[in-house]
Amino acid sequence: MLIATWNVNSLRVRLAQLLQWLKLARPDVVCLQEIKMQEADFPFDEIGAAGYECAVHGQKTYNGVAVLSKLPIEDVVPGFAGEEGQARLIEAVIDGVHVLSAYCPNGETPSSDKFRYKQRFFSALRAHLDNLGKSALPLCICGDFNVAPEEKDVWDPAKAARTCGFHPEERRWLKHLTDWGLHDSLRLVDDKGGQYSWWDYRTGGFRKNEGMRIDQIWVSDGLRPRVRKAWIDTEPRGWDRASDHTPVLAQLEP
């Protein structure tokens, strides 16, 4: 099962790119973030015609997550206690795997109220996994965590440590979350630094490859031996009117 995650930064704007990418990459499962629309506006027909079932947890204007799958989607659970009214998590079971699509808060700056919301969100997400327990295994949580795990995952670690995305506090929150029993799929197969999933529009980061690896696919212990390949597809980030994020993938062997 080839599973992918992509923060599309508006599905309305990016639908044609998503459909094009589905044809190119042929993933079995795609977790989307920042669809920025209500479920009523979701393009079920177009994505269905491409061969995918969809489970959607949307809202107007901001946030919004979805799971697309060529295989049947079961046991959909939209939302959880930590969202505080924002659509940031959807859960489903696909081919026996609990798949979660997560859009963690950005945090704005370390001194803002939004930074504290980000902290609460990570704490609530860990509590949610604790509540799910072994019944949710095997589990795969994909998404935009808005935190890079390690120094080699950011272009300028010293600068990034003073901002959201690589602040030491945020790294502790991500560590606590993944200490639940999760493994970073890319790092199971590839230890190279300088591989990013997001580049800032404002600084023209993509041209200079000044980015951060803030999107990840984390797998539970049982899935660990099934991860044979994992990579970041940087091609869509170079397209016209690209999202500021690019797809991240992991291949789970049967």
Add this chain to the structure above:
DNA sequence: ATGTCTTATATAATAAGA
């Protein structure tokens, strides 16, 4: 280097979020 992109309101230009 407070730069660029997206959405809402409102129907031009600004604000908010990222």
